[in-house]
Amino acid sequence: MTPPSRSPRISVLLPYKFEASFTYEAETALPPGTLVRVPLASRMVVGVVWDEKADESIKAKPVAEVLDFAPLPQSLMRFIDWVAAYTLAKRGDVLALGLKEALLVAPPKRAKHFPFGGANPDLPSPVLSPAQATASTALRADVAAEKFSVTLLDGVTGSGKTEVYLEAVAQALRQGKQALVLLPEIALSIQFLERFAARFGARPAAWHSELTTAQRRETFRAVAEGRADVVVGARSSLFLPFPNLGLIVVDEEHESAFKQEDGVMYHARDMAVVRAKFSSCPAVLVSATPSLETVENAASGRYKKLDLPARHGGASMPTMRAVDLRADPPERGKFLSPVLITAMRETLGRGEQAMLFLNRRGYAPLTLCRTCGHRISCPHCAAWLVEHRSLSRLSCHHCGHTVQKPAKCPSCEAENSFVPIGPGVERIAEEVAELFPDTAALVMASDIITGPAQAQDAASRIERREVGIIIGTQMVAKGWHFPHLTLVGIVDADLGLAGGDLRAGEHTVQMLHQVAGRAGRAEAPGTVLLQSFAPEHPVIAALLSGNLPEFLLQESTLRRPGNWPPFGRLAALIISAADERLADQIARDLSRHAPHGSGIQTLGPAPAPISLLRGKFRRRLLLKTTRDIAVQPLLREWLAKVEVPRNVRVDIDIDPVSFM
Ligand SMILES: [Zn+2]
Ligand SMILES: [Zn+2]
Incomplete structure (x- = not known):
């Protein structure tokens, strides 16, 4: 007697929060990478046949449809497995990074609207130095x-x-x-x-x-x-x-x-x-x-x-100069120093363009009641609301919470008592409009220029010289090429240094150097003025000298002894919960079970710099190891020892860049 023939079982990875693949029954063996529609609970989803052994013994639902689609390449499948193992993310979530939007709404159709390909590698031969x-x-x-x-x-x-x-x-x-x-x-x-x-x-x-x-x-x-x-x-x-x-x-x-x-x-x-x-x-x-x-x-x-x-x-590098705000302060309540204003006037007089850089959106980062000192903060985050005067609104840059600017102080009920503290790009634009009423200015910030079409439009206006002064956030730091721009003013060169995280100095040097690089990219030489209260700071000194390798050498001598990246490995645990005591308790539990040993160090728990975000209280722990120790197995073991209730979230950030 022959046994009844059985349909093959296959493993399918689904682009959702699952680590494991699911077993389905297929009519024939399907090659790895094949896209299939399969039932998941009460709906149909698209998944990928994964090349791992399926459990032949269990009862499995059949594949509903094999999609007419080239199988995912092996190299991508191995990459997805690797990224998931490295970041400790679920494999399904990693698969979804490429797959979700493109395929989940409907099965893919033949391209109709968009031409692809056709690039000719031998069209013009560029003249290279x-x-x-x-x-x-x-x-x-x-x-x-x-x-x-x-x-x-x-x-x-x-x-x-x-x-x-x-x-x-x-x-x-x-x-x-x-x-x-x-x-x-x-x-x-x-x-x-x-x-x-x-x-x-x-x-x-x-x-x-x-x-x-x-x-x-x-x-x-x-x-x-x-x-x-x-x-x-x-x-x-x-x-x-x-x-x-x-x-x-x-x-x-x-x-x-x-x-x-x-x-x-x-x-x-x-x-x-x-x-x-x-x-x-x-x-x-x-x-x-x-x-x-x-x-x-x-x-x-x-x-x-x-x-x-x-x-x-033949273009030369721009000349960099510091403006010491202690010696050459702006007028009271203003932010541009006389030296910078004079340089702008001269630049515009020659028919050239000037750019002012301040990495802060909105009008003012803080609104304060003059009568009682009350500061308007976000109800969901440990953060001030930022005034956006053009919209007459205050909004939180962390969660998006937005309110009309109140007429009365919510604390002391004083009327017309609010004063803006500090500048954002809108406030600089206001100062520029007063100083240069006849010059067109353009603000480039992500809340004003929200898409490629607007960015293109702004760039064209600058190239056509319809604009004399550009005021921008980090949006202006990257890649732009404006041939008539010869002066860059950094409104607050000290701004990025206040955060004090591991890479604050490095990131400030990179960003300001990139912004400075916008000046004098064609024949006319460029000048960059950095307004600072501490021109002697190593970061400002590195920018002035232009000796970035020397700065990185200093950075490495600071980071090497403590095994800070890139000389050691780092992973952050971010604990968040709506209940502050619970967040603290889990953070303490994790700390108690922290891995230890030679070359392993844990720091914290400590409240995150943004200790309340979108209504969740946040605590942080850092795991730091020498380079020869992988953090992933330590983290897996560590997390397995602590029971985390469902209303507490523990996020793992391998190689963290932000420490907020
Ligand atoms: Zn008040
Ligand atoms: Zn908020």
């Missing part, structure tokens, strides 16, 4: 080798790094491979897409949060089928199903925007290196102000390094 040509040759050789490697392309602002790595992209195309360029910000991609189109005669596929679901679905499919030859995308583009990846470029690799801070907390720069490894292709990390992590990897020989030491096309 000798340094650019040397770097480009080295990168093209790496791409041609079709092997894993990591290279830091370190070039001063305006040195033509983009032209160099686009030649590496061209090489990938010549080899019939796909290329991925990761960018930190959508705003940057507008100028970038045009530049790309000029070089290759076709636009790359874009992947960012502003795409419609239909665009996502079509892009996902075009990538999977290899029709999208180049993708320019935000961090989650790392999780697209490239079958034939030949190069990953991470532009502005130092940017903290590459770190995702919610859901799956991962650093896209670091994960790009891992993705390149699984795809056996080179990764190129690009920056004028590389992170200490990357610089150390280059110094130790783990990464290769290419330098572009001079500006392209």
Whole structure:
């Protein structure tokens, strides 16, 4: 007697909060990576056949449909497993980073609206400087080798790094491979897409949060089928199903925007290196102000390094000068010093443009009652409400809570008693309007310029010189090329240093150096004025001297002895709960069971700098180890020892960038 034939069992990973795959019954064995629709509880969901052994003994529901779709490549499946193991996120959540929007709404359809591919690597040959040509040759050789490697392309602002790595992209195309360029910000991609189109005669596929679901679905499919030859995308583009990846470029690799801070907390720069490894292709990390992590990897020989030491096309680096606000203070209640105002006047007089940088949105960061000293704060967060005068509103920059500005003080009922404390970009714009009533000014901040179309419009207005003065937040720091901009004023160079976290100095140097790099990118030389109450601070000194390697050397001598990153490993535990005592109790329980041993240290618990966020009280613990100790097994063991009730959340942040 023959036993009744049984349908094969398969494992399916679902893009939801599950670590394990689910077992289903298939009519025939399906290859790993196949996309299927399967029942989950009472609904149908899309999942991926995972290459792990299914349990043949259990009763399983049948697969409802095998989707007409190229299987996810093995390299992506291994990458998803790796990222989940490294970040301690659920594998389903990691799968969802690429899969959710594109596929969950409906099964993918054939592309209809968006052309993909068609980039011509040999359209125009750009004229490269000798340094650019040397770097480009080295990168093209790496791409041609079709092997894993990591290279830091370190070039001063305006040195033509983009032209160099686009030649590496061209090489990938010549080899019939796909290329991925990761960018930190959508705003940057507008100028970038045009530049790309000029070089290759076709636009790359874009992947960012502003795409419609239909665009996502079509892009996902075009990538999977290899029709999208180049993708320019935000961090989650790392999780697209490239079958034939030949190069990953991470532009502005130092940017903290590459770190995702919610859901799956991962650093896209670091994960790009891992993705390149699984795809056996080179990764190129690009920056004028590389992170200490990357610089150390280059110094130790783990990464290769290419330098572009001079500006392209004969432009010189801007002159940097400090304005000591103790000696040259602004008028009372104002924020621009006489030296800066004079320099702006001279610049505008020559028909050139000036930019003022202040990394703070809104009108004023704090609103205070003059009568009783009451400060208007967010009811859900340990934070002040920020005034946005153009909207006559106060809003919380952490949770979005927004109120009309009250007529009376809620504490003492005094009328017209509120005063704004400190400046945001709107307040600087007001001061500029008083000083330069005949000059058009433009504010660039993420709450005013909210999408690519608006950013493009702003950039065109600046290029056409319809605007004399640009006032911006960190949005202006990245990638922009404005040939008539010759003066940059940093309104408050000390601002980023107050936070005091591990990388406050490094991030301030990077951001201000990037902003300074906007000045004098064409023939006319640029000047940068840094307003500071402490020009002698090492960060300001490093900016003035322009000697960033020296600054990073100082940073490493500070971090090395205590095993702070990149010389050691760090993981943060963030405990949050609506009940403050419960948050404290779990934080103490965790602290009691903290791992210990040689090379292992735990710090905390301590209230988070934002100790109340969206109505949840927050406590933090830090686990710090030497480089030779992996934190993941320690964390798994640690968390298994403490029972965490359902109304308390413990988030794990491996390699934290933010300490808020
Ligand atoms: Zn009051
Ligand atoms: Zn809030």
